[in-house]
Amino acid sequence: MRVVIIEDESKTAKELKSMLEEIDGDIRVEIVLPSVATAIKWLKENPAPELIFSDIQLGDGLSFEIFRDVQTEAPVIFCTAFDEYAIRAFESNSIDYLLKPVTEDMLQRSLEKYLRFKEHLISSNQYLLNLNKVLVQMDTSYKQNILVHYREKIIPIRVADIYFIYASNGVVYVYTGNNKSYPVQYTIEQMEAMLNPQQFFRANRKFILNRDIISNIEHYFNRKLVVVTSYESPEKIIISKVRAPAFLKWMEQ
Known part of the structure; x- marks a missing residue:
């Protein structure tokens, strides 16, 4: 923000x-x-x-x-x-x-x-x-597949197979159900705009989560939340206390 x-x-x-x-x-x-x-x-x-x-x-x-x-x-x-x-x-x-x-x-x-x-x-x-001149007009036609450039190959990845998106040191990675991660040529904001918000949630500045991999949610200090996933994440996934109500509402949808 x-x-x-x-x-x-x-x-x-x-x-x-x-x-x-x-x-x-x-x-x-x-x-x-x-x-x-x-x-x-x-x-x-x-x-x-x-x-x-x-x-x-x-x-x-x-x-x-x-x-x-x-x-x-x-x-x-x-x-x-x-x-x-x-x-x-x-x-x-x-x-x-x-x-x-x-x-x-x-x-x-x-x-x-x-x-x-x-x-x-x-x-x-x-x-x-x-509210914000830089918000992209919402688009209901979300990506079903994305292409990643990996070594000498171009690999198609089904969006449904993405567990989460993770940004680290200026690089964005998609983690998939085949226990692999791939760097993509998008920012995390661009990835967020591509994905159906009914299925994916922007947890914080580093993570976008697929609801299907969320195992449970734990209370964290200062009214924050920690998301526990069925697939190990590179670091702890924390929802701020400001985002927590929207996240819990999304989980119930």
């Missing part, structure tokens, strides 16, 4: 970044923007993040000026010490309004709210790009 923080107090920004990464290891804070001017410049020159956390009172003005000037489609969670801006906040792509001091539990609830909001928009296929 690509996140941007707009905050002029460096200590507060560091604490927020630390809490977000503790809640979900897949969250990547791309940049901390300390002013209205720097935020406008960065948002105009870069792809929209998936989510923005923003203070309201900045050194050079109110952050509302940013969202009047920049047509960003990223939802915003405002974090402020003042409650009088709540009405104006929800006119600026806001999905939540947190009063400082922000705690980890408050962030957890806001992230869960964001994921529910995102899931609703995707499932209803309405205003899909409102």
